[in-house]
Amino acid sequence: MKIAVIGTGYVGLVTGTCFAETGNDVVCVDIDTTKVQKLSNGQITIYEPGLEKLFLRNLKEERLRFTTDLEDGIKEAQIIFLALPTPPGEDGSADLKYILGVSDQLGKILKDYKVIVDKSTVPVGTAEKVHAAIKKNCKGEFDVVSNPEFLREGVAVDDFMKPDRVVIGTSSDRARKIMNDLYLPFVRQGNPIIFMDERSAELTKYAANSFLATKITFMNEVAQLCERLGADVDMVRRGIGSDERIGKRFLFPGIGYGGSCFPKDVQALVKSSQEVSYDFRILNAVMDVNEKQKLHLMPKVKKYFKDNLKGKHFALWGLAFKPNTDDIREAPALYMIDALLKEGATVAVFDPEAMNNVKQLIGDKVTYSESQYDALENADALIIATEWNEFRTPNFLKIVTSLKNKVIFDGRNLFDIAAIRELGFYYESIGRAP
Numbered sequence: 001m002k003i004a005v006i007g008t009g010y011v012g013l014v015t016g017t018c019f020a021e022t023g024n025d026v027v028c029v030d031i032d033t034t035k036v037q038k039l040s041n042g043q044i045t046i047y048e049p050g051l052e053k054l055f056l057r058n059l060k061e062e063r064l065r066f067t068t069d070l071e072d073g074i075k076e077a078q079i080i081f082l083a084l085p086t087p088p089g090e091d092g093s094a095d096l097k098y099i100l101g102v103s104d105q106l107g108k109i110l111k112d113y114k115v116i117v118d119k120s121t122v123p124v125g126t127a128e129k130v131h132a133a134i135k136k137n138c139k140g141e142f143d144v145v146s147n148p149e150f151l152r153e154g155v156a157v158d159d160f161m162k163p164d165r166v167v168i169g170t171s172s173d174r175a176r177k178i179m180n181d182l183y184l185p186f187v188r189q190g191n192p193i194i195f196m197d198e199r200s201a202e203l204t205k206y207a208a209n210s211f212l213a214t215k216i217t218f219m220n221e222v223a224q225l226c227e228r229l230g231a232d233v234d235m236v237r238r239g240i241g242s243d244e245r246i247g248k249r250f251l252f253p254g255i256g257y258g259g260s261c262f263p264k265d266v267q268a269l270v271k272s273s274q275e276v277s278y279d280f281r282i283l284n285a286v287m288d289v290n291e292k293q294k295l296h297l298m299p300k301v302k303k304y305f306k307d308n309l310k311g312k313h314f315a316l317w318g319l320a321f322k323p324n325t326d327d328i329r330e331a332p333a334l335y336m337i338d339a340l341l342k343e344g345a346t347v348a349v350f351d352p353e354a355m356n357n358v359k360q361l362i363g364d365k366v367t368y369s370e371s372q373y374d375a376l377e378n379a380d381a382l383i384i385a386t387e388w389n390e391f392r393t394p395n396f397l398k399i400v401t402s403l404k405n406k407v408i409f410d411g412r413n414l415f416d417i418a419a420i421r422e423l424g425f426y427y428e429s430i431g432r433a434p
């Protein structure tokens, strides 16, 4: 099939590459000339495990190409994916200016029948708006389909190539058949392609992310309770997660969820609810709890150092909002850094992938270390904010020799409490006894 993908951000690049990987001809369109040049020259613009190999292979096979010219990009395509940003506006609702802007342009250049697919996370009713924006100038035939994306950063290629389900919102039989043919190679194991109306598909995306954010937040609150009642959240997690109705995944407590999706999507769903006079109370609570959770370690740190962090020096491991990404949007580590600096402390940080992004954002407010162990030099304590694999079984001897005090504040529950106590550490984590 011939496919165009408008927008080469995270979702667009993964979508374009993975469709090329199953043999389709894909043209990716972006207004950013530098980016298009880089991508055309084989330079990948995002960090995502496994993507580069696929990207280079399909570029070489000429199944994947990049252009800034919208008209040229969509000329041959049967299906046009819109993978454009929907940043939160001032009031928290998703801003559709990019999507509607491109729709407007498409209307002027569409000639033969095409399926236009919303891949971005968009509020309910967007498919209708896109349809109207195209229709305004368009003489050709077209259908607008909603096809939300459920991939996770860090495992995006796997999520795309082997999705748990594909959700397609359309009321057109013609578009339904085309979308079904396109996705069949991705669901060979028998996972469903679920067809529904456009509005339900749009809401499915927000409901999925909001539900997961709620699940995490629920466990973060259980963790709070565990600390006060002397229970162990790891045990409670295993105890409830083995009930299939609850499920084992997304029950890990920590210092809050971050990233470019959960915070934005929960907020947007609250806003959409308000617009139809519904107060989505549980999600208001989720946002509130998560904001506080990002700083959950702070009172513990302050208590240990008797409320005086002035002149104290901390090592901080992990800056990305989660492992296997360089994404620092809404990362809990940034909130911790800010709070520590405000208290007059200094911080040396290490992250395997996200240091450049943090440097661009906050410059020399912190020290950037060459390795996780360099960050420990003369630090009064170690704080862990992201569960990168290399932090899971560190060389404790090196930690002991570099840190001034044997003190660890762990926002991701990486270590076994008994084992770490045996090594003589003062160890605070989430929802477990100190």
Ligand code: UGA
Pocket: 121, 149, 150, 151, 152, 153, 154, 209, 212, 216, 249, 250, 251, 252, 253, 254, 255, 256, 257, 258, 259, 260, 261, 262, 321, 322
């Ligand atoms: C999320 C969804 O999981 C994807 O299905 C969705 O497609 C994507 O948003 C999106 O809308 O584009 P992502 O933001 O990449 O994916 O990251 P997740 O792996 O879902 O993690 C989100 C946050 O939850 C992270 O901060 C992570 O540390 C936190 N988390 C996750 C927990 O605190 N505990 C858990 O048990 C799981």
